[in-house]
Amino acid sequence: MKTVLITGCSSGFGLETAKTFLDRGFRVIATMRKPDAALLPASDNLKILPLDVTDPDSIAAAVEAAGPIDVLVNNAGIGWLNALEGTSVEVIRKIFETNTIGVMALTQAFLPQFRARKSGMIVNVTSSVTIRPLHLLAVYTASKAAVNAFSECLALELAPFGIDVRIVLPGRAPATDFGRNAAALSPEGMNIPEAYQEIADGVFRQWADVPADLVTHPGDVAEAVLQAATDPAMPIRIAAGADAKAEMAALEGGTAFA
Helix, strand or coil: CCEEEECCCCCHHHHHHHHHHHHCCCEEEEEECCCCHHHCCCCCCEEEEECCCCCHHHHHHHHHHHCCCCEEEECCCCCCCCCHHHCCHHHHHHHHHHHHHHHHHHHHHHHHHHHHHCCEEEEEECCHHHCCCCCCCHHHHHHHHHHHHHHHHHHHHHHHHCEEEEEEEECCCCCCCHHHHHHCCCCCCCCCCHHHHHHHHHHHHHHHCCCCCCCCCHHHHHHHHHHHHHCCCCCCEEEECHHHHHHHHHHHCCCCCC
16 A cells, blocks of 8 residues: 655645545545644544644654655645735745745655655646746746746656656636635735736636636546556646646647737
């Protein structure tokens, strides 16, 4: 039985991914900042651990408690929607600490055991906004695009040791904690500067008009992560969700986005 460790399992994509791997017979180590056993079904194959990917001591404790794993899923992240002018440098640093440096730090912590066994799979969950530039997402997109570049370089670096790397790119989810988590980053929340309000209104109208079948659901991401972890034939970049798949197809086909 293989063991997978998943970050950010308290809600959304991470929670559904943990459930999916449990259902498929994996031993699952679900991590979250504030562990809550009630979120997941009781199972002898489940271990819930506290983990803050921005805290080196928390990472070290989680790695020790987890023991040997076969798959690492870096899913934990925080969202942010605002103009650059409306985003303090302090908030930018917090976003990159979690979305980018946290991925690098946790991956680095597990590499010695993967390298010693000459096997392992690393799946990094980023975002389809890295495919298509969008208004008010410059900071968030940058934090996720950095993980894409990191992952692709890392894949080359680790191939001689039998370690694989995949990237899952979800589209826009209609019901996640993106906004709530982002608002908690600063006392002002995501207050968009007045000069950008017209742009923001247009973005919100556009999102409201998106058909219900052209968004990404947690199950889409969970299945994509499972495929990434279990199917050697999968490409390094895997779109998750109808909207992300459409954007990936357009990119690969050379179609310009409107």
